[in-house]
Amino acid sequence: MKAVVFDRFGPPEEVLQVCxxxxxxxxxxxxxxxxxxxxxxxxxxxLYIRGVYAKPPSMPATPGFEGVxxxxxxxxxxxxxxxxxxxxxVLHGATGNWQEQVIVPARxxxxxxxxxxxxQAAAFFVNPASAVVMTQYILRVPSGAWLLQSxxxxxxxxxxxxxxxxxxxxxxxxxxxxxxxxxxxxxxxDAAICTADESVADxxxxxxxxxxxxxxxxxxxxxxGTALLQSLAPGGRLLLYGTLAAEPIQIDPxxxxxxxxxxxxxxxxxxxxxxxxxxxxxxxxxxxxxxxxGIVTSEIGATFPLDEVQSAVRQAVLPGRQxxxxxxxxxx
Numbered sequence: 001m002k003a004v005v006f007d008r009f010g011p012p013e014e015v016l017q018v019c020x021x022x023x024x025x026x027x028x029x030x031x032x033x034x035x036x037x038x039x040x041x042x043x044x045x046x047l048y049i050r051g052v053y054a055k056p057p058s059m060p061a062t063p064g065f066e067g068v069x070x071x072x073x074x075x076x077x078x079x080x081x082x083x084x085x086x087x088x089x090v091l092h093g094a095t096g097n098w099q100e101q102v103i104v105p106a107r108x109x110x111x112x113x114x115x116x117x118x119x120q121a122a123a124f125f126v127n128p129a130s131a132v133v134m135t136q137y138i139l140r141v142p143s144g145a146w147l148l149q150s151x152x153x154x155x156x157x158x159x160x161x162x163x164x165x166x167x168x169x170x171x172x173x174x175x176x177x178x179x180x181x182x183x184x185x186x187x188x189x190d191a192a193i194c195t196a197d198e199s200v201a202d203x204x205x206x207x208x209x210x211x212x213x214x215x216x217x218x219x220x221x222x223x224x225g226t227a228l229l230q231s232l233a234p235g236g237r238l239l240l241y242g243t244l245a246a247e248p249i250q251i252d253p254x255x256x257x258x259x260x261x262x263x264x265x266x267x268x269x270x271x272x273x274x275x276x277x278x279x280x281x282x283x284x285x286x287x288x289x290x291x292x293x294g295i296v297t298s299e300i301g302a303t304f305p306l307d308e309v310q311s312a313v314r315q316a317v318l319p320g321r322q323x324x325x326x327x328x329x330x331x332x
Contacts, residue, residue: 003099004309004327007060009051012313016049016063017304025101028073032083032106035092035258036329037123039067040298041316043154043244049313052246055269064097065269066090068121068331071109072101079106086111089124091272095185098309100330107273116331119300120291123155123324128287128296130268131159134239135169137283138266139215143168148204148213148228150174150220151244152184152192155298155324160217161189162295170213172207174200174224177319183184185207212236217266222247234259241266255292 001023006015014230027033027323044065047053067090074080088109090097112121135141147164151157152173161184170190175181181192193203212233218225219242224248229238240249240263255261272280290296301323304312309327316325 001102001308003062003064004064004096004306005060006049009049009056011048011146012049012317013310014114016309016313018309021055021099024096024101027073027080027103029075030077030080030106030290031086031103032076033073034069034088034107034109035072036061036067036069036090036100036102037087038118038303038329039064039206039327039330040123041312041325041327042066042126043242044126046313046317047246052243056173062099063095064099064327065092066123066126067092067097068112068118068124069329070095072332074106077106082106083109083111087114087121088112089121090124090323091269098327098329100306110284113291116291118268119197119303119326120297122326123298124287124291126268127156127159127298128290129272130157130241130266130284130285131163132287133268134217134241134266134288135163135166137161138170138264139217139237141167141169145169145215146175146190147214148152148171148172148207148216148231150218150224150228151242152189153180153220156294158184158187159296161187163290164188164190166290166293166295169176173212174228175221195224195227200224201230204231215283217241218249219244221245223247225249226251229261229263230255232259234260235261237262237264238262239266241268263270301325303328317323 003020003021071083091108153175172191173184173189174193178194181194194254214233216228216238221243222245303326
């Protein structure tokens with residue numbers, strides 16, 4: 001079968017190759033084999049290929065943390081039987097989804113609603129679940145409260161803006177370009193800050209009447225994450241979920257001490273396996289409902305066949321790119 005493989009870290013367009021590899025074995029107990037249809041190129045995939053993701057792979061490796069496919073073979077177990085023959089969102093952290101077939105634990109094959117097209121089903125879980133879990137399950141942002149977020153122009157950031165409108169909390173959206181700040185205001189953001197020409201902390205204080213933001217989520221780190229920390233209100237919480245800058249935030253203990261502020265980490269790949277089956281089923285139903293309401297849908301940009309993965313990753317990292325880039329792995 002065909003698979004995207006890399007055997008060294010580096011720029012994705014340089015290190016990725018499409019290779020013929022052995023087809024996977026039969027699924028074992030509690031496992032399923034999925035024929036992959038499509039997979040998005042997420043920022044986490046790019047970091048993984050560059051060698052700066054939180055959990056580096058063993059080489060050679062195949063990228064692709066999520067995607068959609070059809071379960072074609074199952075091992076034993078109730079969870080495996082539950083998804084036999086179904087179209088599923090595949091969550092993968094071991095060998096990656098950018099290949100024609102994968103073996104995964106049945107728990108990581110999530111049935112997707114029949115009315116969702118493959119393009120949306122491919123991105124059904126990672127961004128929507130992260131947005132919902134961070135704002136509703138962990139921070140529990142109440143209606144009327146301010147939520148400050150970096151990387152607000154990303155697919156996940158736009159979902160958070162729509163969730164804010166849906167749930168009643170207000171968003172302050174941090175981006176690097178002035179034109180993107182204006183765009184996010186038109187898209188429903190309550191406030192926007194451009195780091196190229198204004199201070200995040202100063203603007204947050206003006207927006208919130210000098211109080212600061214009670215809740216913040218950061219996907220960047222470095223100077224931007226540090227600025228979000230400095231913008232917290234007394235008792236405020238900052239949730240870190242990404243490292244796009246590949247630089248640490250700077251923590252002055254006095255910033256945390258005064259007002260008893262908190263910095264926490266969130267990684268969906270570790271959060272989800274620790275939840276009970278009922279919690280996960282409830283989350284999946286909730287995401288499905290939000291999809292139908294247009295709250296957590298993904299804007300889809302260019303789609304590339306697996307053989308053109310180098311062109312796909314070049315498109316995925318373009319500044320100001322509109323829409324998520326997809327790999328079409330096989331026809332349905």
